[in-house]
Amino acid sequence: MKLQQLRYFYEIAKQGLNVSLAAEKLHTSQPGISKQIQLLEEELGVDILVRHGKRVTGITEPGQTILLIAERMLHDMENLKRVGADFVNETVGSLSIATTHTQARYALPSVIKTFSERYPGVQLRLHQGNPTQIVEMVLSGEADIAIATEAIALCDELVMLPCHQWNRCVITQPGHPLLSERTLTLERIAEYPIITYDFAYSGRSLLNKAFTEHNLSPNVVLTAIDADVIKTYVELGLGIGIMASQAFDPKRDRNLRAIDAGHLFEPSTTKIGIHRGTYLRGYTYAFIEMFAPHLDRNTIEKAMNA
Amino acid sequence: MKLQQLRYFYEIAKQGLNVSLAAEKLHTSQPGISKQIQLLEEELGVDILVRHGKRVTGITEPGQTILLIAERMLHDMENLKRVGADFVNETVGSLSIATTHTQARYALPSVIKTFSERYPGVQLRLHQGNPTQIVEMVLSGEADIAIATEAIALCDELVMLPCHQWNRCVITQPGHPLLSERTLTLERIAEYPIITYDFAYSGRSLLNKAFTEHNLSPNVVLTAIDADVIKTYVELGLGIGIMASQAFDPKRDRNLRAIDAGHLFEPSTTKIGIHRGTYLRGYTYAFIEMFAPHLDRNTIEKAMNA
DNA sequence: CGTAGTTACGGAGATCGTAAACATC
DNA sequence: GATGTTTACGATCTCCGTAACTACG
Numbered sequence: 001m002k003l004q005q006l007r008y009f010y011e012i013a014k015q016g017l018n019v020s021l022a023a024e025k026l027h028t029s030q031p032g033i034s035k036q037i038q039l040l041e042e043e044l045g046v047d048i049l050v051r052h053g054k055r056v057t058g059i060t061e062p063g064q065t066i067l068l069i070a071e072r073m074l075h076d077m078e079n080l081k082r083v084g085a086d087f088v089n090e091t092v093g094s095l096s097i098a099t100t101h102t103q104a105r106y107a108l109p110s111v112i113k114t115f116s117e118r119y120p121g122v123q124l125r126l127h128q129g130n131p132t133q134i135v136e137m138v139l140s141g142e143a144d145i146a147i148a149t150e151a152i153a154l155c156d157e158l159v160m161l162p163c164h165q166w167n168r169c170v171i172t173q174p175g176h177p178l179l180s181e182r183t184l185t186l187e188r189i190a191e192y193p194i195i196t197y198d199f200a201y202s203g204r205s206l207l208n209k210a211f212t213e214h215n216l217s218p219n220v221v222l223t224a225i226d227a228d229v230i231k232t233y234v235e236l237g238l239g240i241g242i243m244a245s246q247a248f249d250p251k252r253d254r255n256l257r258a259i260d261a262g263h264l265f266e267p268s269t270t271k272i273g274i275h276r277g278t279y280l281r282g283y284t285y286a287f288i289e290m291f292a293p294h295l296d297r298n299t300i301e302k303a304m305n306a
Numbered sequence: 307m308k309l310q311q312l313r314y315f316y317e318i319a320k321q322g323l324n325v326s327l328a329a330e331k332l333h334t335s336q337p338g339i340s341k342q343i344q345l346l347e348e349e350l351g352v353d354i355l356v357r358h359g360k361r362v363t364g365i366t367e368p369g370q371t372i373l374l375i376a377e378r379m380l381h382d383m384e385n386l387k388r389v390g391a392d393f394v395n396e397t398v399g400s401l402s403i404a405t406t407h408t409q410a411r412y413a414l415p416s417v418i419k420t421f422s423e424r425y426p427g428v429q430l431r432l433h434q435g436n437p438t439q440i441v442e443m444v445l446s447g448e449a450d451i452a453i454a455t456e457a458i459a460l461c462d463e464l465v466m467l468p469c470h471q472w473n474r475c476v477i478t479q480p481g482h483p484l485l486s487e488r489t490l491t492l493e494r495i496a497e498y499p500i501i502t503y504d505f506a507y508s509g510r511s512l513l514n515k516a517f518t519e520h521n522l523s524p525n526v527v528l529t530a531i532d533a534d535v536i537k538t539y540v541e542l543g544l545g546i547g548i549m550a551s552q553a554f555d556p557k558r559d560r561n562l563r564a565i566d567a568g569h570l571f572e573p574s575t576t577k578i579g580i581h582r583g584t585y586l587r588g589y590t591y592a593f594i595e596m597f598a599p600h601l602d603r604n605t606i607e608k609a610m611n612a
Numbered sequence: 613c614g615t616a617g618t619t620a621c622g623g624a625g626a627t628c629g630t631a632a633a634c635a636t637c
Numbered sequence: 638g639a640t641g642t643t644t645a646c647g648a649t650c651t652c653c654g655t656a657a658c659t660a661c662g
Contacts, residue, residue, distance in 0.1 A: 087351075
């Protein structure tokens with residue numbers, strides 16, 4: 001049995017059972033792959049691909065099980081390489097972070113600045129996406145860690161570590177009637193057109209929940225993927241914005257005013273997600289600890305093995 | 307990276323860092339192994355073995371981590387082969403059970419009879435040992451499942467599934483004074499010389515506990531590894547025996563009498579132990595279910611993934 | 613000087629790519 | 638006939654075993 005064979009099988013499965021496509025991705029010839037798959041089938045004594053004549057149409061039942069184990073082995077092979085790289089030079093490598101716009105734009109900059117000064121040899125990569133995409137990226141190994149809020153699907157493969165709590169604020173144009181309210185209420189907010197996050201994002205569901213619990217149906221005139229877009233349209237006078245407090249910067253956002261809305265909505269929790277069973281490089285632990293000081297190496301390792 | 311290289315490294319570690327010995331065990335040449343280890347070190351970019359001149363004296367720090375991952379990969383490779391074998395013919399294969407004498411002699415016979423009638427193609431193997439050895443056998447892959455009582459060391463690698471509860475009885479020669487007692491007490495038992503299980507076995511510690519809680523120091527004149535030995539010496543009049551109730555068979559043991567002692571000692575629990583992450587063949591689930599009907603395939607799989 | 617590990621080298625065997633045949637749509 | 642898979646075959650490379658060499662006790 002060869003690791004190469006498992007890699008071939010894995011790639012075929014990943015490419016929707018198209019052997020030629022898999023060959024292309026792996027920069028090798030298509031017949032070579034076919035051959036190795038046959039050898040693997042022969043060695044294990046079972047067919048792993050369902051063939052109709054000369055067309056691959058499915059994965060057999062044993063193939064499903066084999067695929068799961070093969071994936072784990074390939075993952076472990078990656079881990080081995082990382083261990084090597086880590087001990088060669090603790091401070092050289094790359095770190096891929098899958099995250100949402102809000103984190104990338106408001107929460108991460110200071111951490112990334114500190115980190116890249118401390119580890120100048122580490123190539124940082126930010127991948128943006130919605131929570132579903134972020135999870136995908138971590139599970140496929142494309143990204144090392146995920147940073148996002150709530151909506152990250154629960155899954156055994158993924159270890160979630162709570163980092164920060166945050167809440168929302170309402171932003172308006174200067175001179176808006178809401179600014180002179182003594183205490184902000186959901187009822188008053190619901191009177192105005194609202195601009196907020198897109199549904200898949202950043203605890204948008206918590207926002208809806210707060211309104212429905214008060215039997216209010218807010219008039220959401222625009223949803224956006226990020227806070228910058230929200231601010232832009234509030235400036236244009238399309239409505240009031242509801243977004244993460246941390247995304248409002250009084251210095252930069254001189255044309256806007258913010259009102260804290262922490263008492264109106266449940267707080268959201270920003271979390272870090274890691275693919276269970278992945279070997280993390282030393283600086284990855286350092287990065288996480290910079291972002292959330294309570295998550296030291298020991299705590300993280302314990303959570304990953306739990 | 308080749309699985310072969312990992313296997314070589316694993317075997318070197320297992321053979322106490324003796325490369326020649328590892329070569330012998332693997333039926334290959336010693337230089338071949340040296341070479342492959344060097345290639346592995348080169349590929350990973352770190353030394354994994356500590357060499358003093360031309361002598362291997364230790365495993366480097368990264369080597370330790372690499373070894374752990376390599377072990378898991380090799381284990382997965384075994385799993386793959388099992389998956390294959392399982393689907394080729396669900397009813398042909400082998401099943402190794404590591405267990406204690408008491409289980410092998412009194413609890414298992416009926417199960418094994420039923421099982422071997424149902425799966426005539428499965429080669430059954432019973433490995434006897436004390437609880438420590440049993441655990442070793444399962445962890446090393448020498449045995450597929452362990453069946454024993456209590457003393458099995460708790461370890462993350464091992465999934466323990468409770469099967470049966472059982473208790474003890476006192477056995478004596480016919481006409482013994484204890485037989486005419488209305489209710490058996492620890493105090494009366496302690497008046498006689500006692501023959502019971504060896505310390506490492508079958509919940510012997512529970513027995514000690516019961517006596518010390520009553521401030522009694524029983525006079526244990528002989529300890530044995532199995533119930534048959536205990537019975538033999540009770541017949542000879544060396545003392546009274548304390549052993550598992552299930553090990554007394556009125557038909558067979560006509561020269562002895564048993565008195566239930568369930569009220570004097572905490573019950574012990576017989577458990578099945580499985581190496582977490584091992585792929586179990588279909589008939590293994592069947593065997594376990596025959597032994598403990600409440601442990602169906604679903605329940606077992608859930609416990610293994612927990 | 614015996615034991616244990618590395619280097620050197622040659623042969624067997626495997627892997628991979630090209631070319632061609634073949635099956636489905 | 639287009640797309641995609643398997644078979645055939647030859648060049649290359651890898652792996653393994655023997656033999657010689659080297660270091661340590």
